[in-house]
Each structure stands twice: as structure tokens, then as C-alpha cells.
Amino acid sequence: MKVIKIIFLIIILVSKLIAAPFITNTTTSTLITKDENVLISLKITNSPMPSSVKIKFSKGVPDNWSSPYSMNYIPGSYYRYNYTIEAPQITPFLYYYFIITIQGTNYYCGSSDNPFKINVFEIDNLIPHIVHKPDYIDDEDDGIYGKYNGIAGNGIPDEDEDNLDLDPYEFQDVFTEDDTGNPWGITYVTIKNNPITIKAIFEEKEGSAGFDNDGKAYIFYKTPNSSFKKLEMKLIQGKVFAVDIPSNEVKNDIEYFLVAVDPSGLDPKTKTEFLNIAINDFDSFMYSGDLKDNDGDGSIDEEMNNNTDDDGDGLIDEDLNDASPILSKAYGKQINKTIVITNIKNGLEIINENQIDYLILSKGINPYKINVYENSEYVPKFNSYIPIEGTLAKNLKGEIINYSKKFPDGTEILVPSGAFDTDVKIVVSIPDNLPNLPISSGSKFIGFYRKIDVYDKYGKPIYYFKKPLIVTFHLSLLYNVKESVIVYYYNGHNWISIGGERSDVDKSQQIGYGNPLVVSINSPGIFVAIENPLEWQNVKPGSISELKTEPSVFTPNNDGKSDTTVIKFLLASNDDPRAIGDVPLYCPAILNIKIFDITGNLVRNLCQNYEIRFEWRYGSTIHYEWDGKDNNGNYVMPGVYIIEVEVKQISEWLSQDRFKILKETTAVVVVR
């Protein structure tokens, strides 16, 4: 019997092994609107990949299965996994059960082991709700939603004809009974930028039934880049619930978000008084006493760093200390009132029985200094704000178009939607000094260099863009280029090649036109064009070259600083895409990265069977991040670790050396 048992177990084991692929993980969206599909992400491991994925579901109870239907699944060519699949036939209900089946052509079909249950809420079943559609805003809380015209402070009022020129820096959506007819609601949803926070307040409406304080309210929220998340709202005072949606949840995009409160845990009661509380986050209004309005035009002096005499009094602006802070003029009169402030470290709170409209926190410069302004006209006016040079990139909410500007030197900058939270001033100039250039024997600086600076409306420099700007520099006929050039960027520490390759210069073009070097940039800096750069000289086509880690020393301790290192290398194809025996352009390959300790013991299988491609020159850079953890999820001991990169060529184009394995090693230092 024992022998039979063993044979049986072996058969089971073998059948498990060949029963590939299989689903290891599934996640779904849990809250959807009428217009949305349920999104199901599943991780399929092992190979070969299935030819189709099917789903069946049961509404409410796990016994009323729909017939399976194929999901929108495209079989991966090699080892792809983590598919997101739309299930459009699902309509919102309280909850659903799902079974996912994967089907191969000639092999075993796997399925998720057990039906998994998810709650599929329909947003309209949750009360109340606010769908933020920034192109239609009721900016004066009159129940009339006007279309934001896309330009703040341009003097052109919004289209609801209420003659208000909405400031795009803040959006407040005030819940009214007209929207849902429910006696309580979200009274404020405030969005602020830089950093973005969203605060929703859920409170009783005037004259309505109240709710028991012992209950709980939950908020669901969703941004374009995230699935629905649920947070418990906190009772902050009286019968007011509030929640701060973490800024990191929404920092990528606030063009659209949706908030809903599930008050099912609250016990409605009768009559309570209306409590008027405004809670705002004014991080975006970082105020510095150094900002001056010397010419009294109501705006900050744009030339504040240029030693200019803006007001024509013969003194440069920085010499003057008598100018009033811009904000007192722009926003109204400063007042002294007793306020109750809590949770100041989070920089959000103001609770005041008196009517105080807005609180301005001088965060960053003096984190605990608070200026309170009484101002019925909150919206700042920037009519006088005129860019000195360049363009006004917009904080585009609602209908967004990319904005581009051509500068006098021919440089064109395209600002994608969502690149900034604020109006910005972009300045293209020629830098006074250049750091040591990244040139060596064989490479040459051709004399083209530019500096790009970006400032917010207060003249404060912006160092990071939320989306890359597309910059096109133009080489004129003045530049005598013999070899290919690319653009290097100086980040304050190092020169980094960022592409923009060009192999010749057409001298028939006029200055400022033609010969474009197109790059995308994530931050301001200095840019130069280098001919035949060193980086290319070191590229070895068909092999792993320039393997390194950045930084080469890192501290994985979750303190937010240097917690990870990026493993970088170039995987360059040969120049001739059809060269037999060589590595053609876009030749696919499989990447594996292993981490060993210094004695050769395997610490981490960092990357397994990741599909990559050989590309050409700059495009061939491969990045992979290590968080300093071992296979068990523990941080590794301090010391030197060996990183081994393995690339398997798998192209059918290759007449020889198919499945050739390339290997390179480097090391990285982990410290605490």
C-alpha cells in the first residue's frame, strides 16, 4: 500500500508541475460607477501562457453562475503576467462571486481554486456622493455649475455667468440637498495642490435628521490612477466626520476623482443644529516674507532674482523691505482671532466658531507660523502676472490640452496636462557657467547649451514635474556636427544622458528651425549637446554593457532616503537590424537578476523571466530596482552584495546563438 501511496503522490506532484500555468493572485475593483467595468487583475505564473482567460460570476450567492465568457485577454508572448481584465458584463450589485478559468491549447486548464467574493458597490447606492468633474464647477455654491475656462485669473469669468473667475488652485465641491435629497452629506471636499490633499467633511445638514455619534462612516475614493480605497472617517468635532485622503494617493492626477460616503454604520436621529466648519489645507499658498510686491501691483515681483528696479525708484527690489506682503493685498486684511488648531504637523486644521474663511499656513519657511486673513474674496487675482519670458503652463482641470510654447531661440516646450499643479513661468536661457562637461577623448562639446528654469506664481522654483515636459532644442547651421550628438542633463551633481539623438545637421535650415533634439525632462537644469558621447563608445552591441547601480551605496531602512538602488545597464542591438548572427534591433530577451552575498550565497531572486528587448543606443538602458530585501522579505545585513544580470536572447530572427545567455556582475553596498 505504501508503494501505491508513494506512486500516487508522485503522480499528483508531477501533474501539479505540468499543470501550468496557474493563477496565483487575483484582485478586483470594489467600487464602480455605472460607466465603469469591474477590473480584475490576476497574476498568472509558470509558462507557457494560456491562450484564453474566462470568467463566470454569480450575483449575490455562489450558486447562480453565469456561463463563462472570455475576457479581453491577449496571450503574452513569453512570460508576461499581471493582467488587468475588464469584465463589462458585471453590473453593480452588493457583491459577486467570481471564478476565473485559464485555458491552454494543448494542456491542462487551471482555475482559481475557490470562487472569490468581492463587493461591487455601485456608487449611487452610497449616499451622498460627489463626483468631481472639474470642468463643471459651482464655484460660488449657488447650485449652478459653470465650466471652468481653463485659465485662472485671466479676468474672464467662468461660464456659469456668475462673474467669478475661478482659481484653479482650489476646488471646493459643496454638497447640497438638490443633488441627492438626503439629509446629510459631504459638505466640503477640498482639493489643494502642492502637495495635493483632499479633505472631505461629512456632516448633518441644517434642519435634517442627524446621526448617532457612535456610528461609523466610511469614505470611498478613487482617482484615475487608483482603484477604490476605503477609509474610516474620524469624528472630529460634534457630529462632524472628516478624513484626510493621503496626498500620496492622489498626487499623480486630480483631474478626476470620486468620493462617496457609506453612512450605513450611522444611526439617524432627529434635528441637530447646523455646524459651519471649514477645514482647508493651504499648503499651496506657501507664503514667504521675502516675496515682495514693490510696485504695488498686487502681484509678486517677477524679477525678484534679477536685481532689477521694478518700481522705477532707482533701487533694486531686493533693497526694499517696506513692501507689504503680497498676500495681505491679494487676499485681504490680516486679522487676529482665536482659533483652535489641531494636528498642526499635518498642516491641515482650523476649527473656529467664528466665520473664518481661510487659513494660510506658512509651511516650509516657518512651519508653525500661521497667518489668518479675513477675506470674502478668496480667489486671488493674477491678472498682473505676466511671464517675463516663456510661457504660462496651466494647471488644467477638466478639458485639458497640452500647451506648447516656442521660445525665441527656437526651443519648443510642450507641457502635458497635469505636469504642474500651479501656473508656472518657464524660462529658457543660456547659463552663465557650465559644470565640468561629460566629455573625454573622442567626444566633443559642440557649443550648444541651455538652461531651463521653472517657477511657480510666487517666483519659487519648481524642481520636479509631475509629468515630463517634451523639449525640442534646435541646432542651427552654426553647429558643425560630424558625428551623432545627444543631449546631456546636469542635475546639480552629475551629467546624465537623456537622448535627443541626432546624427547630422541640415545646414539649409534657418537658425532656430530644423535639426531638432527632442528630449523629455522631469526637472529643470542645464542641457548640453555632446558629439560622439563617451556613453556610446562604451556600448558593446549584443551584450550587457555599463552595468552599474545608482546609488552604489544605499540604506534600505524605510526612512525615505536612499532606500533602494537601481540596477542599470545597456542592452544595445547591432546597428544593422538584419545582421545575421548579430543581435537585431528589438530582439527580445529574458532578464533574470540575482543578488548574492559576498560569499556567494543566493540572497534574492530579484527578477525572474522579465521580458525585455535589445534597442539602439540610448533606448537600450534597462532599469531594475532592489529594495534591499532578501527572498524572505527581510532587510539584508549591511555589507557588499553581488548583483548578477543574466539576459537570454530568444529571438527567432537569430540564425545562430539563439538562446545565447549573457551574464554580467557588479556589486552594491548596503549600509544602515
Next chain:
Amino acid sequence: MKILKIIFILLNYINLYASFKSYELIGSKAIGMCGAFTAVADDTTAILYNPAALAQQNKNLIYFDYSNIFGIKDLNQFSILSKVNSIIGTIGLGFVNLNFKNYYKEQLWIISYAHLIFQKFRIGINLKYFDREIEGDFGELPTYKFSQKIGIDFGTLFQISDFLKIGIVTFNLNKPEILKEEGIAPTKFGFKLLPLILLDKYVNLNKNILDKFILTSDFFKSYYKNLISTGLEYIVNNYWSVYIGTDWKEKFTFGTTISIESINFGYSFVYNPSILNNNNLVSIELKL
């Protein structure tokens, strides 16, 4: 045997901390036997593997080795060790230096003392000074960072019979925080065996080869894995010996020593099929 049991139990109940990993890449013979050296430790590298074994040779010794670790560019290590017989006992001095691209440095200074407690039972103690320095521009990190600690090792070596030795060594008894790793019990237990003598009871072997094979194994437990390493030495003749070893998982090792008069030339390598290059190490030991 009771004494050994007591020592072993005591050592395992102490909260202990790991040593520098670079320890395990020193000594051509030790590496050749995949680190299964606790009960052998018959050269100057006993300072690192088991200080109690330091007094096994009568001569004064000076040892030097160098390795380019797994062929990684700019990652190398060298060590200088010496053993001196004195009136008060055997004293060892050691210096180990690990360098990576001139911006990361691990250094270790060691003073060892070994003593014969009674016939066939030796003890040894190490006093170690660790120094770790990082210097360079690493983005958000400080441009200079260093940490220094002191560590203490304790080792024993017991000759059970003519063909069996047992060694136990415990590293970093004082728990220097620079090396802290929760749950680690860096106590190594090892034995050295002449396997052919055991076989000789059952098979009639040529007496000349009985002591030419030495089998040794070390056992080392950490919280995430148990390590067992095994090595085999074959003494070809008075001038030449070869070693092989494995950790039964990833690594295979090989080493050899050639003795020419009072100089031992050593070479070893570590082969790990997953890693591109082998780890090669060369050494010279002078007998004074």
C-alpha cells in the same frame, strides 16, 4: 565528552551575532574545504576560524592572501595574519581589508590568544576591532560614514582520539551592533575525521594511506537557514595536498597547497554555477 556537551549547550543559549561575511573568504585551505575548518584550522587562518587551534603548529607563521571576489571589478580583499609562540602561550595577530571601488572599506584587526588547558583540549580567544567606512557622493547619503565596534570570539578544540577532533567556536559574544542580525546564533561546530581508519576495521587497507584523507564538516545555524559545509583533504605527499568542499547547496570549492621548504603556496576557488565568475584566492605562508 560531558565537558564538550556542556560547552556546546551553553554556547547555543547565548544570544549571538554574526560576523563580517568577508571572514568566510579568507584562507586558501579553509576555502578549499568550503569553510569546514573549525576542527582542522592547522594554519595561520585559525585566527579567524578557531583561535583554539592556533597552537597546533610549533613554528611561527606569517600568512598573506589576496582575492578578487567573484571577479567583480574593484572588489577585493587581502589579509595578513601571523602566529607567534611566546612564554605565555600562542599569540595571533591579524589584519583583514575589504575594498570596493575605493569608497567602501571593511577592516578588521585581531589579537588572538590560544592556550592548552590540558592534554588534548585547547581554548582560544579573539579580540577584534571592526571598522567600516564609506566615503563618496551617494546622493542623499552623507558623504562620509563610518562605524567601529569591538568583538570577542571564543573557540575550543578537543582531540577525542587519534582520528577524531571536535571544534566549537562562537563569534562575537559581546554582540557588537554593527553586525547585528536577529536570531543568528553564530556558533560553529565542526569535526575532523580520518575516515579510512574507521574503514580499516572492516577492510584491510594499505597502512600508508590511512592518514592521507581527512574528512571535515562544519555546522552553522542561522535564523533563516542552516548551513552545513563539508570538506575533504587529500595529502598527496609531504609537499602537496589538495582539498575539495561543498555546502550541499550552491557552492563547490577546490584548493591546493604546495610546500617548498619553509614556504606554503596556496590557491583556492569557489565555484557557484549561478555566478558568472569563480572566486579565486592566492596565499603565501612563511614558516619562521
